[in-house]
Amino acid sequence: MTHASDGGPLIPTGSGVIDAEHGAILDLLSAMTAGGPFGLAELAALRREVAEHFATETREMAVLAAERRERHEHAHRSYLASIDALIATAERGDPLAGDDANRLMLWFIVHSNTADTALVEASRQTGDEPPMISMDDWLDSLDEADRDVLRS
Numbered sequence: 289m290t291h292a293s294d295g296g297p298l299i300p301t302g303s304g305v306i307d308a309e310h311g312a313i314l315d316l317l318s319a320m321t322a323g324g325p326f327g328l329a330e331l332a333a334l335r336r337e338v339a340e341h342f343a344t345e346t347r348e349m350a351v352l353a354a355e356r357r358e359r360h361e362h363a364h365r366s367y368l369a370s371i372d373a374l375i376a377t378a379e380r381g382d383p384l385a386g387d388d389a390n391r392l393m394l395w396f397i398v399h400s401n402t403a404d405t406a407l408v409e410a411s412r413q414t415g416d417e418p419p420m421i422s423m424d425d426w427l428d429s430l431d432e433a434d435r436d437v438l439r440s
């Protein structure tokens with residue numbers, strides 16, 4: 289099995305939780321692209337794992353600005369839609385192509401190594417910013433005498 293920590297195609301993002309989930313998803317994709325079974329059961333398992341992982345990332349990126357979160361979530365929704373389209377194909381009994389699995393793998397590697405690493409980095413920087421203290425809260429924390437002097 290290939291994991292990011294084994295020097296596989298995934299760059300560690302810096303988040304242990306996200307990297308572990310990436311590793312599990314990569315294992316599923318690797319089995320599909322290596323000629324293993326590729327049908328409804330595998331796609332359903334992948335979708336479950338990916339949806340859970342995207343929920344993890346949504347929690348991680350809560351500190352980011354709305355516009356940035358929306359861009360990332362849009363990419364996630366597109367990927368889930370691609371998996372859903374393949375699930376629909378399999379449900380109709382139509383054949384799936386090896387290229388379909390390769391495309392799922394390629395998107396996942398590129399997204400993980402670019403958008404996700406940037407996400408973890410940006411979340412970390414935002415999280416490291418010292419909290420803004422309002423002047424009123426700060427004044428309220430002072431002894432009454434000091435407060436009166438500063439407010440006068």
Ligand SMILES: [Fe+2]
Nearest residue numbers: 310345400404
């Ligand atoms: Fe990810």
Ligand SMILES: [Fe+2]
Nearest residue numbers: 345399403404
């Ligand atoms: Fe992501």
